[in-house]
Amino acid sequence: MNKISIGLAIIIFFLIGFSTAAHAQKNEVKDNACVGCHTMVGATKGILNDWSMSKHAINNVTCDSCHAADQGDKDSFTHNGFLITKAPSPGDCSKCHPDQVKQFNAGKHSLGWTKMETASRYKAIPNDMMRASMCEGCHSIGKVYADGSAGKCDSCHTRHLFSAEEARQPEACETCHMGLDHDQIEYYRTSKHGVITDLDRNTTRAPTCVTCHADGGTHDVSQGITLGSVSQGAFISDRNSGNDYITSPDGIIMRSITQEDFNSGRTTMLQICSRCHSESFARGVLEQADEIKRQSDAKVGEAIKIISDLYNDGLLDPMPENRTLNPVTGNKLTLTGHQTYSNTSEIEAEFFEMYKYALIHAWKGAYHMNPDYAHWYGWAQLNLDLEKIKAENRTLRRLAELEKALETEKTGTKAGVVPGFEGFVAIVALAIMISIILIRKRR
Ligand code: HEC
Ligand code: HEC
Ligand code: HEC
Ligand code: HEC
Ligand code: HEC
Ligand code: HEC
Ligand code: HEC
Ligand code: HEC
Numbered sequence: 001m002n003k004i005s006i007g008l009a010i011i012i013f014f015l016i017g018f019s020t021a022a023h024a025q026k027n028e029v030k031d032n033a034c035v036g037c038h039t040m041v042g043a044t045k046g047i048l049n050d051w052s053m054s055k056h057a058i059n060n061v062t063c064d065s066c067h068a069a070d071q072g073d074k075d076s077f078t079h080n081g082f083l084i085t086k087a088p089s090p091g092d093c094s095k096c097h098p099d100q101v102k103q104f105n106a107g108k109h110s111l112g113w114t115k116m117e118t119a120s121r122y123k124a125i126p127n128d129m130m131r132a133s134m135c136e137g138c139h140s141i142g143k144v145y146a147d148g149s150a151g152k153c154d155s156c157h158t159r160h161l162f163s164a165e166e167a168r169q170p171e172a173c174e175t176c177h178m179g180l181d182h183d184q185i186e187y188y189r190t191s192k193h194g195v196i197t198d199l200d201r202n203t204t205r206a207p208t209c210v211t212c213h214a215d216g217g218t219h220d221v222s223q224g225i226t227l228g229s230v231s232q233g234a235f236i237s238d239r240n241s242g243n244d245y246i247t248s249p250d251g252i253i254m255r256s257i258t259q260e261d262f263n264s265g266r267t268t269m270l271q272i273c274s275r276c277h278s279e280s281f282a283r284g285v286l287e288q289a290d291e292i293k294r295q296s297d298a299k300v301g302e303a304i305k306i307i308s309d310l311y312n313d314g315l316l317d318p319m320p321e322n323r324t325l326n327p328v329t330g331n332k333l334t335l336t337g338h339q340t341y342s343n344t345s346e347i348e349a350e351f352f353e354m355y356k357y358a359l360i361h362a363w364k365g366a367y368h369m370n371p372d373y374a375h376w377y378g379w380a381q382l383n384l385d386l387e388k389i390k391a392e393n394r395t396l397r398r399l400a401e402l403e404k405a406l407e408t409e410k411t412g413t414k415a416g417v418v419p420g421f422e423g424f425v426a427i428v429a430l431a432i433m434i435s436i437i438l439i440r441k442r443r
Contacts, residue, residue: 089145112142187368224269250301253337289366354385
């Protein structure tokens with residue numbers, strides 16, 4: 001198309017635009033003025049193409065059905081005579097899909113944004129541009145829009161195809177449920193369930209993510225979740241902490257649920273498993289995962305105890321009060337929850353990898369029937385990490401003792417006492433110790 005015809009098209013649609021602008025203000029944009037001009041001038045071709053293949057196109061749900069804004073909407077702007085928004089919200093979808101929006105709000109996906117915003121690791125990132133390409137890329141699933149509604153519906157059925165079939169595939173979850181701290185896609189893909197799905201895409205023999213997490217097409221992905229919930233999961237106590245975190249007996253910051261809630265969540269999940277397995281088989285598998293979680297949490301608890309003791313003895317190098325302060329907890333020792341991966345000490349950095357990666361793989365792997373993640377990436381790595389933490393603890397304590405000895409020696413010298421044979425031996429021993437430590441560290 002040459003420049004003149006583009007110009008003509010724009011003029012024609014401007015005219016149509018102005019004739020319907022009055023309606024647009026009342027949120028009744030005339031059908032297809034948007035589609036017509038975009039087609040004519042070749043604007044946003046990919047979007048038009050996706051949309052034209054969608055159920056929306058067949059049902060005459062056009063650009064304006066979602067993009068039209070009301071006068072006074074915070075994110076609205078005038079576009080060729082129409083008042084529109086660049087970001088339709090779940091509030092807009094709910095006009096036609098109220099049930100899906102309601103279900104979505106009941107599940108934890110709707111918390112994605114607000115939980116992220118309060119996190120210290122979010123606040124510690126240098127600026128907004130970096131945050132947008134990092135945390136926000138995934139946590140936008142709970143994005144809060146100008147109208148106050150939360151949830152980015154195009155997270156699973158991508159715009160502008162908005163296909164239910166696409167959202168049923170495990171890949172729909174992959175961009176977010178992957179990586180070092182929550183590799184559900186990999187746990188699943190290499191489990192027996194995932195392998196069967198890989199071998200035969202069209203089979204209903206094996207479950208996919210949504211079989212277990214969106215039973216009956218629900219948009220509440222939190223159904224049937226008990227100890228194995230997001231982040232560090234939950235423990236059983238006499239109260240349900242809801243979406244608040246509390247400190248577990250092992251010292252890990254997580255949610256707490258009651259035995260009753262545990263039982264009802266477990267029943268929900270087992271109803272799904274027992275469509276294919278015997279209930280007792282499936283119950284056994286989930287109880288094994290519960291046990292892996294408890295044992296792994298206890299290992300992390302041991303590490304927390306070691307590091308807290310070092311902190312109480314003033315032996316962390318550097319101590320929290322001598323670092324850039326944690327944006328949420330300030331100069332307090334912070335393990336799990338708001339722990340950051342910058343401005344920390346070596347032993348705390350080792351701990352971070354232990355609780356954020358190894359611990360997670362152990363039990364999240366087990367809940368997804370993946371023996372390799374449960375063991376090699378999880379339990380085995382967790383134990384190795386604990387040994388490293390114990391060794392670093394011994395090193396820090398030995399160094400402190402030697403420093404103290406040297407200090408005593410120095411004060412002795414100042415008082416006019418000539419260092420005797422014992423003093424000489426102590427200094428040589430200290431020098432040897434420090435060299436050994438330095439050599440070991442370099443390895
Ligand atoms: C007269 C032609 C014309 C009409 C009518 C029109 N558009 Fe557009 N629109 C365009 C062109 C051209 C662009 C590309 C501009 C650009 O790339 O910056 C565009 C861009 C957009 C954008 C992206 C804006 C941005 O800043 O990123 C949205 C959203 C949009 N149109 C939606 C609509 C909707 C909804 C309607 C109907 C209410 C509509 N358009 C009607 C021509 C039109
Ligand atoms: C079913 C609702 C719906 C329909 C119909 C719809 N959109 Fe969108 N559109 C969305 C949503 C949702 C977003 C993403 C919102 C966000 O970023 O949070 C979006 C984003 C956009 C964007 C900005 C992002 C980008 O990729 O550039 C443009 C431009 C756009 N739409 C154009 C159109 C055009 C043109 C049509 C008609 C052919 C159309 N939309 C039809 C829901 C819709
Ligand atoms: C004006 C009404 C309307 C609005 C607004 C609307 N939709 Fe739809 N949507 C429909 C209709 C009609 C269908 C087709 C229903 C059918 O085939 O049973 C549909 C179908 C769908 C489907 C299922 C497609 C499939 O493959 O079966 C999805 C997913 C969907 N919409 C998502 C959205 C999202 C997300 C939004 C908001 C960004 C939205 N819709 C806004 C009317 C709307
Ligand atoms: C755009 C990123 C994104 C996509 C895509 C995504 N999720 Fe999530 N999911 C998240 C985030 C972020 C959370 C944690 C939300 C929170 O609690 O703050 C989460 C949490 C969950 C939970 C935990 C619920 C609980 O109560 O503990 C389940 C289950 C889940 N998602 C399943 C899925 C499934 C299944 C899919 C694919 C169909 C999917 N998710 C697609 C980002 C995503
Ligand atoms: C975590 C992924 C995910 C997110 C986010 C998501 N959906 Fe869906 N959606 C699905 C899946 C999976 C299906 C197919 C359910 C089924 O039929 O098994 C679906 C189906 C639908 C359907 C078709 C229902 C039917 O019975 O035909 C509509 C409408 C819909 N979603 C709207 C929405 C709206 C609105 C939002 C935002 C509030 C949204 N979805 C967000 C995964 C998601
Ligand atoms: C065979 C059923 C099943 C399949 C398939 C499945 N999950 Fe899960 N998922 C579970 C169980 C069981 C739990 C833990 C339940 C509990 O807390 O008791 C869980 C927990 C989760 C959680 C919370 C944190 C965690 O990992 O424990 C997320 C997020 C999640 N699943 C996402 C996914 C995604 C994404 C997929 C697909 C790649 C998937 N799941 C496939 C059964 C399944
Ligand atoms: C690759 C996508 C991705 C990125 C990047 C990401 N997250 Fe997440 N986050 C998730 C998913 C998925 C979950 C839930 C799954 C799980 O925990 O098993 C989650 C869980 C969380 C939770 C727990 C929410 C709850 O309800 O307990 C917090 C807090 C969090 N993330 C904060 C952040 C912060 C802060 C950043 C950036 C520093 C970040 N995330 C980066 C995907 C991501
Ligand atoms: C849609 C049917 C289906 C659902 C639902 C399902 N599974 Fe499976 N599962 C299978 C099939 C088929 C296999 C492959 C059996 C084999 O290994 O030969 C399998 C394999 C397994 C395996 C590994 C093989 C073995 O026998 O040790 C475990 C463990 C397992 N499932 C547990 C569960 C649990 C727990 C749930 C519910 C959270 C569940 N499954 C839900 C169909 C299903």
